[in-house]
Amino acid sequence: LDKSSDGTVTMEAQRNSRSFLHRCARSGDAVHASVVITLLVGVWCAQALEVSVGKVHFVEVMNGSSVLLPCTYSSCIGIKNLYFNWQYNDNGTMVKICEAVIPTELVEPNVKIYHERVEFVGSSKESNISILLWNVTFEDEGEYTCFARNPKEKDRNHSAIFTLIVVDQLREVDNTLTIIIVSVIGGVIGLVIIIMVIKAVVVHILNKAQEKNKECLVSSSGNDNTENGLSGSKAETKASPKA
Numbered sequence: 001l002d003k004s005s006d007g008t009v010t011m012e013a014q015r016n017s018r019s020f021l022h023r024c025a026r027s028g029d030a031v032h033a034s035v036v037i038t039l040l041v042g043v044w045c046a047q048a049l050e051v052s053v054g055k056v057h058f059v060e061v062m063n064g065s066s067v068l069l070p071c072t073y074s075s076c077i078g079i080k081n082l083y084f085n086w087q088y089n090d091n092g093t094m095v096k097i098c099e100a101v102i103p104t105e106l107v108e109p110n111v112k113i114y115h116e117r118v119e120f121v122g123s124s125k126e127s128n129i130s131i132l133l134w135n136v137t138f139e140d141e142g143e144y145t146c147f148a149r150n151p152k153e154k155d156r157n158h159s160a161i162f163t164l165i166v167v168d169q170l171r172e173v174d175n176t177l178t179i180i181i182v183s184v185i186g187g188v189i190g191l192v193i194i195i196m197v198i199k200a201v202v203v204h205i206l207n208k209a210q211e212k213n214k215e216c217l218v219s220s221s222g223n224d225n226t227e228n229g230l231s232g233s234k235a236e237t238k239a240s241p242k243a
């Protein structure tokens with residue numbers, strides 16, 4: 001059977017198989033037809049049990065916070081005594097975090113937990129076997145495997161891996177950006193204030209110097225060359241009646 005990329009059986013394949021079944025039935029070969037049906041069901045349920053941690057396979061959390069490690073299962077042939085566990089890959093050795101058996105659909109499991117900061121938050125009603133990890137530390141970083149096995153399908157193993165990344169509160173991007181912006185603004189304001197103070201001082205000194213200059217010019221004959229055209233012309237006008 002054709003399977004499209006998302007794993008669903010295409011319409012065409014379905015139509016083909018139906019017409020095939022029809023031909024089988026017409027030929028009166030009932031045994032043949034039932035074999036085909038069994039085969040079809042077998043193909044459709046090749047992935048009898050599927051375990052998934054969702055579309056995103058990792059999460060980044062701050063140390064000290066709590067994080068949901070998501071996992072769900074689905075089965076088209078139904079479950080019976082489904083065994084599941086969560087394992088943490090501690091530098092190569094798989095450490096079991098919790099485990100349980102779900103007797104049948106809708107019956108909540110009695111979960112054995114081997115980690116003091118883990119809480120089971122799943123529900124059989126939603127085929128949800130997620131756990132919650134409290135007060136995350138940097139040592140918690142790594143790969144968490146959600147494992148399940150359905151005895152109905154010859155104990156085939158299924159699992160999915162979820163990766164936990166722990167970041168420091170202080171290294172948060174927003175924080176860094178805020179600090180940078182605040183220090184830049186602070187620096188600019190400081191610089192502006194310093195420039196204004198320097199300007200005021202310089203203007204004050206210049207004014208003082210100008211006043212002194214004027215006094216000098218008035219008392220002198222006025223042919224003194226000053227750096228200021230205004231005071232120079234003033235000096236000239238003042239000096240001219242004298243001449």
Ligand SMILES: *[C@@H]1O[C@H](CO)[C@@H](O)[C@H](O)[C@H]1NC(C)=O
Pocket residue numbers: 063064065168169
């Ligand atoms: C996170 O780690 C930093 C140091 O790495 C520490 O100062 C801070 O208290 C921790 N936060 C929490 C909530 O544990």
Ligand SMILES: *[C@@H]1O[C@H](CO)[C@@H](O)[C@H](O)[C@H]1NC(C)=O
Pocket residue numbers: 091
């Ligand atoms: C992981 O194991 C390797 C060797 O098996 C060792 O060199 C390394 O230090 C270990 N790392 C940690 C974080 O324990």
Ligand SMILES: *[C@@H]1O[C@H](CO)[C@@H](O)[C@H](O)[C@H]1NC(C)=O
Pocket residue numbers: 116117118134135
């Ligand atoms: C998480 O930390 C808080 C405060 O440090 C503490 O009160 C709480 O009991 C901790 N929870 C677990 C499950 O360890």
Ligand SMILES: *[C@@H]1O[C@H](CO)[C@@H](O)[C@H](O)[C@H]1NC(C)=O
Pocket residue numbers: 068070072121122123126128129130
């Ligand atoms: C599984 O259960 C947890 C806790 O109730 C919830 O936060 C999460 O969204 C559930 N996941 C799915 C895929 O339903």
Ligand SMILES: *[C@@H]1O[C@H](CO)[C@@H](O)[C@H](O)[C@H]1NC(C)=O
Pocket residue numbers: 155156157
């Ligand atoms: C399934 O995993 C268990 C370990 O959890 C292993 O002993 C068993 O051989 C595996 N079965 C198959 C069919 O891979």
